[in-house]
Amino acid sequence: MKKVLLPRSLIELWSCLEEEPEAPVFAGGTDLLVRLRHDQSVVPALIGLERVAELQEVREEGDCLWIGAATTHSRLLNDPRIGGMLPVLKKALETLGSPPIRNMGTVGGNICTASPAGDTLPPLTVLDAEVELSSAKTGRVMPLRTFIVGPGKTRLEKGEILTAVRVKKPIAYDFQYFEKIGQRKALACAVASLAALIRTSPAGVIEAVRLAWGSVGPTVVTAPKVEALLVGERFSPALLEKAAVLARQAVSPIDDLRATADYRREVSGRLLLRLGSYHSCEARGSKQGGQGIFRCLLHRPVSQSP
Amino acid sequence: MKIRFTLNGRNTSVSTAPDRRVLDLLREEFKLTGTKEGCGSGECGVCTILVDGENRLSCLMLAGQLAGKTITTIEGLADGETLHPLQEAFVGCGAVQCGFCTPGMILAASALLQGKPDPTREEIREGLSGNLCRCTGYQKIVDAVESAAKAMNHPDHSPEVAAIRHKGHLR
Numbered sequence: 001m002k003k004v005l006l007p008r009s010l011i012e013l014w015s016c017l018e019e020e021p022e023a024p025v026f027a028g029g030t031d032l033l034v035r036l037r038h039d040q041s042v043v044p045a046l047i048g049l050e051r052v053a054e055l056q057e058v059r060e061e062g063d064c065l066w067i068g069a070a071t072t073h074s075r076l077l078n079d080p081r082i083g084g085m086l087p088v089l090k091k092a093l094e095t096l097g098s099p100p101i102r103n104m105g106t107v108g109g110n111i112c113t114a115s116p117a118g119d120t121l122p123p124l125t126v127l128d129a130e131v132e133l134s135s136a137k138t139g140r141v142m143p144l145r146t147f148i149v150g151p152g153k154t155r156l157e158k159g160e161i162l163t164a165v166r167v168k169k170p171i172a173y174d175f176q177y178f179e180k181i182g183q184r185k186a187l188a189c190a191v192a193s194l195a196a197l198i199r200t201s202p203a204g205v206i207e208a209v210r211l212a213w214g215s216v217g218p219t220v221v222t223a224p225k226v227e228a229l230l231v232g233e234r235f236s237p238a239l240l241e242k243a244a245v246l247a248r249q250a251v252s253p254i255d256d257l258r259a260t261a262d263y264r265r266e267v268s269g270r271l272l273l274r275l276g277s278y279h280s281c282e283a284r285g286s287k288q289g290g291q292g293i294f295r296c297l298l299h300r301p302v303s304q305s306p
Numbered sequence: 307m308k309i310r311f312t313l314n315g316r317n318t319s320v321s322t323a324p325d326r327r328v329l330d331l332l333r334e335e336f337k338l339t340g341t342k343e344g345c346g347s348g349e350c351g352v353c354t355i356l357v358d359g360e361n362r363l364s365c366l367m368l369a370g371q372l373a374g375k376t377i378t379t380i381e382g383l384a385d386g387e388t389l390h391p392l393q394e395a396f397v398g399c400g401a402v403q404c405g406f407c408t409p410g411m412i413l414a415a416s417a418l419l420q421g422k423p424d425p426t427r428e429e430i431r432e433g434l435s436g437n438l439c440r441c442t443g444y445q446k447i448v449d450a451v452e453s454a455a456k457a458m459n460h461p462d463h464s465p466e467v468a469a470i471r472h473k474g475h476l477r
Binding site: 001002003004006030031034035037046050062074097098099100101103104185187188195 | 323324325347349351353354360361362363366367368369370371373414417418432433435436437447
């Protein structure tokens with residue numbers, strides 16, 4: 001029998017960690033409890049973060065949103081600030097797991113699990129998210145990009161937990177896009193995904209672009225070469241074809257039970273080409289320049305049929 | 307370890323290992339076998355329960371996590387002998403075949419209707435997307451939730467429920 005410790009504050013948490021330094025820490029349990037079921041290694045206790053009040057809020061700090069690590073995906077989806085300022089994250093959350101998984105799982109858990117297919121990771125990467133790490137004695141902040149070092153591997157040290165993720169409100173980008181390819185519409189691990197932030201001038205020239213792919217490398221894949229190619233140009237099928245070639249070179253997918261590496265590589269480029277069809281959607285629809293694609297993306301039905 | 311919580315409207319206290327799965331506690335200790343085990347890893351939804359009104363998966367919850375919470379299982383949804391409108395609608399629409407997924411479906415639907423009393427069919431599909439059914443093809447389940455929503459919003463105007471009442475299937 002293992003102890004299950006459910007501290008109600010960070011102070012209580014630090015004493016739990018002192019008492020049980022070997023105990024794994026979990027929030028929603030949707031990853032850890034599945035893993036422990038198949039893992040015979042004996043852990044003396046489990047420490048749950050679900051009742052630590054300080055870790056379950058979203059607040060605005062200057063030009064940043066501070067998201068407590070143990071905030072559930074459902075709470076984020078219901079928070080109008082997430083949909084309003086970070087639709088790229090909202091769209092990813094809508095594709096994550098299923099309603100009950102989103103009622104249990106948390107953003108901090110998704111980050112610390114560090115799965116190559118973690119759905120919040122590509123959007124948080126293009127948003128230049130920073131993670132806040134704390135222990136009983138110290139605190140530090142580092143970019144999410146450096147925090148995750150490989151599949152299931154992070155820079156979290158013993159006695160340390162992820163307390164929050166901090167995201168700048170991306171006012172500099174007028175388009176936010178996320179798309180995930182999976183084998184089903186719900187409860188599907190990503191085969192490949194793409195998060196994008198784009199800013200275009202009133203004349204339609206791409207001024208800035210951030211791209212990040214999920215599930216096509218050991219961690220989230222970024223491609224500065226693709227971004228550099230796009231900046232200063234206008235969206236056109238020919239441009240995106242060129243970008244897709246570079247994107248396919250940038251990713252390093254593997255074969256697994258969900259898809260082959262070749263398929264993932266192909267889809268990584270294809271997701272970029274689709275960005276163009278959303279852009280043409282904008283050209284048809286809008287008098288407000290950039291708003292059109294944004295509206296298109298937000299209004300694209302997110303079907304989650306079983 | 308003694309754990310106190312509210313189970314189907316009753317204050318409850320149970321001595322059990324804190325790392326026991328809630329699913330096992332409900333089935334073995336309380337004999338509430340309406341909560342099923344399918345995959346045991348969060349992918350099928352048959353172990354769905356309501357925790358403070360939210361649909362969660364009892365296969366991925368530990369007994370210790372119940373402390374202070376309000377839990378509803380399928381057994382606690384009816385009001386005595388009077389079925390919940392969702393239960394009536396599942397019977398009336400023929401949304402039950404083997405029945406294994408039904409408790410989870412109905413609880414997920416009740417959580418959905420709590421937040422969205424008048425959902426579209428697409429929203430119903432999304433709300434139930436964590437619950438697998440291998441018999442029905444989902445159409446009749448979506449029909450049932452739609453019909454229950456109507457019945458709950460306009461208690462006197464649900465044709466399906468009226469029809470089964472008429473046939474005497476329900477008291």
